[in-house]
Amino acid sequence: MTPDTVDQIFVISKHWLLGYVPAMLQPLASAVLSVVPVLLAFPLLFAITTVLERKGLGRIQNRYGPNRVGPAGFFQFAADGIKSLTKEDVVPRDADQVVHFLAPLLLVIAAFLAYAVLPIGRNMVVANLDAGLLYFFAVGSMVELAVFMAGWSSHSKYSLLGAMRAVAQMISYEVPLVLASIVVVMASGSLSTVAIVEAQAGYTATLPHWYVFTPWGFAGFILFMIAATAESNRSPFDLPEGESEIIAGYYIEYSGFKFALFFLGEYLGMFATSALAITLFLGGWAAPFSFMTWIPSYVWFFVKLLALIVFFIWIRGTLPRLRMDQLMGMAWKFMLPMTLLNLFTAAVWHFLPNPLLRWPVCTALVVVPFVVLSRSMKQGKTLQVRTYRYAE
Amino acid sequence: MLGVGILKGLTETARNFVGSYFRKDRLTTIQFPEERAPRIEASRNFPFLVYDGPDAMAGLRCVSCFICEKECPPKCIIIDKSTDKKPDATGKLQFYPAEFKIDVSVCMSCQICVEVCPFDAIKMDTDFELSTQNRFDDLLWPKLRLAKSNEYYHEIHPTEAAAVDADLAAARAKAAPKPAAPVAPVAAAAAPEKGTTA
Ligand code: SF4
Numbered sequence: 001m002t003p004d005t006v007d008q009i010f011v012i013s014k015h016w017l018l019g020y021v022p023a024m025l026q027p028l029a030s031a032v033l034s035v036v037p038v039l040l041a042f043p044l045l046f047a048i049t050t051v052l053e054r055k056g057l058g059r060i061q062n063r064y065g066p067n068r069v070g071p072a073g074f075f076q077f078a079a080d081g082i083k084s085l086t087k088e089d090v091v092p093r094d095a096d097q098v099v100h101f102l103a104p105l106l107l108v109i110a111a112f113l114a115y116a117v118l119p120i121g122r123n124m125v126v127a128n129l130d131a132g133l134l135y136f137f138a139v140g141s142m143v144e145l146a147v148f149m150a151g152w153s154s155h156s157k158y159s160l161l162g163a164m165r166a167v168a169q170m171i172s173y174e175v176p177l178v179l180a181s182i183v184v185v186m187a188s189g190s191l192s193t194v195a196i197v198e199a200q201a202g203y204t205a206t207l208p209h210w211y212v213f214t215p216w217g218f219a220g221f222i223l224f225m226i227a228a229t230a231e232s233n234r235s236p237f238d239l240p241e242g243e244s245e246i247i248a249g250y251y252i253e254y255s256g257f258k259f260a261l262f263f264l265g266e267y268l269g270m271f272a273t274s275a276l277a278i279t280l281f282l283g284g285w286a287a288p289f290s291f292m293t294w295i296p297s298y299v300w301f302f303v304k305l306l307a308l309i310v311f312f313i314w315i316r317g318t319l320p321r322l323r324m325d326q327l328m329g330m331a332w333k334f335m336l337p338m339t340l341l342n343l344f345t346a347a348v349w350h351f352l353p354n355p356l357l358r359w360p361v362c363t364a365l366v367v368v369p370f371v372v373l374s375r376s377m378k379q380g381k382t383l384q385v386r387t388y389r390y391a392e
Numbered sequence: 393m394l395g396v397g398i399l400k401g402l403t404e405t406a407r408n409f410v411g412s413y414f415r416k417d418r419l420t421t422i423q424f425p426e427e428r429a430p431r432i433e434a435s436r437n438f439p440f441l442v443y444d445g446p447d448a449m450a451g452l453r454c455v456s457c458f459i460c461e462k463e464c465p466p467k468c469i470i471i472d473k474s475t476d477k478k479p480d481a482t483g484k485l486q487f488y489p490a491e492f493k494i495d496v497s498v499c500m501s502c503q504i505c506v507e508v509c510p511f512d513a514i515k516m517d518t519d520f521e522l523s524t525q526n527r528f529d530d531l532l533w534p535k536l537r538l539a540k541s542n543e544y545y546h547e548i549h550p551t552e553a554a555a556v557d558a559d560l561a562a563a564r565a566k567a568a569p570k571p572a573a574p575v576a577p578v579a580a581a582a583a584p585e586k587g588t589t590a
Pocket residue numbers: 453454455456457458459460461471508509510511512513514
């Protein structure tokens with residue numbers, strides 16, 4: 001088998017399987033054959049991630065983490081899954097039964113829908129839409145609806161507070177998320193995720209043409225990842241959960257498998273945004289060096305995805321939770337100006353073809369505003385002993 | 393500048409992560425069923441009945457005086473006094489508990505029963521592996537389950553047990569020359585004041 005066959009093995013086997021299906025059913029069969037692997041691969045990745053996360057966080061805190069089920073605790077996810085399946089499903093008496101039931105389903109469905117436009121490998125995408133990026137963000141905003149449905153229908157103050165926080169946070173960070181990804185659209189001239197990956201596919205010497213290796217691309221990637229962390233409600237932006245104050249927020253009234261579905265939806269959302277970050281900035285399924293192209297494209301995709309997941313876990317083990325005003329201040333006072341400036345930087349990059357000129361200019365355009373903004377955010381925020389007026 | 397603190401934190405957590413694989417002293421967790429922490433002498437959870445000699449039922453120190461039953465704040469001790477007398481470990485004729493039950497689902501481990509017992513017959517245990525299948529019956533412990541030897545008592549609370557043994561020996565020595573019948577009340581009166589200091 002040539003490396004090319006290995007690379008295309010899934011595509012080839014799909015066509016081979018389709019040959020056995022009557023012509024009339026072929027569109028349907030093709031859809032099923034594309035969707036089912038995605039429906040299997042990513043929940044499996046979710047299972048692996050939960051174990052990795054618990055073990056990683058444990059090690060960061062000098063603990064062992066799960067180490068009982070299977071070799072080195074690796075089958076913990078199976079035990080967790082069986083446990084959540086056998087648990088009682090409690091629905092509050094005053095809850096809006098229908099909405100309460102639909103919310104976790106909608107969350108998972110919304111997360112899965114986003115995978116339709118993510119190129120997992122060369123020629124491996126469920127639907128190559130011309131406006132793929134737009135579709136991704138449109139589907140992604142369904143998550144907010146699901147979260148609010150969960151919070152509202154539970155008829156509990158904690159749920160509602162958590163849902164309000166979640167929606168406020170997600171909407172605030174959706175703006176920088178979209179703005180950070182627009183630079184890529186400007187550079188590649190397309191909204192199609194497949195075209196964006198192909199625009200980054202070339203190599204200069206052995207180095208790839210990924211957008212992350214440009215000043216605006218690097219800034220865009222960092223901004224995108226911050227916004228993605230906030231979008232997926234992960235630490236340090238996990239205020240909607242806030243165990244210490246609103247005890248798990250919008251899914252406090254969920255138990256058993258519905259609770260597990262929320263987790264699944266949340267992680268799938270995280271994978272989807274990470275995969276989008278890979279597609280936009282990290283060259284999608286492309287190999288990082290030209291001499292490594294013989295490794296199949298889907299392997300590269302999952303390696304990059306795992307790397308981002310590990311980074312998410314690492315961040316979660318490091319940073320404490322932000323306060324609500326810090327969260328909002330970050331979104332509107334730092335992220336938004338930076339992403340807007342980044343659009344300008346990307347335009348400058350495009351219109352200054354001379355590399356000797358555009359590298360320093362664009363780097364300055366990224367670094368100077370960053371320094372100025374972070375200085376201004378720090379203004380007047382020296383740590384001091386807190387004085388209480390009434391509680392002395 | 394924004395982000396420097398985050399980078400510092402990331403290095404710190406990375407050092408913890410890597411270090412936990414190389415330095416055993418970082419991982420302080422005791423893997424419970426296989427490894428055990430050393431027993432803590434001053435710990436306590438539920439009461440047990442002390443017996444002397446080889447036979448648990450014959451050697452029980454308890455004389456069924458009902459003091460602990462009356463003093464127990466949540467009233468979780470249930471005693472049936474015997475109608476006859478039996479010789480105890482020292483050969484003296486005594487009443488004994490026909491039935492002695494403690495409902496450990498109610499017991500709050502306050503140790504009051506231990507403090508009030510004039511005969512050093514009831515002491516606190518340290519055994520904590522007490523899970524049961526049945527929520528009701530298995531937690532109402534009968535006399536047979538409660539009885540544990542004086543050697544066991546020495547094993548779990550060595551200092552305290554040695555003091556109790558010394559007190560008991562002193563009380564018996566004091567009581568020995570006198571005739572057998574009136575001995576019990578004297579010994580009973582002598583034991584608690586010394587017993588509480590133990
Ligand atoms: S106080 Fe002591 S001797 Fe009296 S019944 Fe209780 S355990 Fe037995």
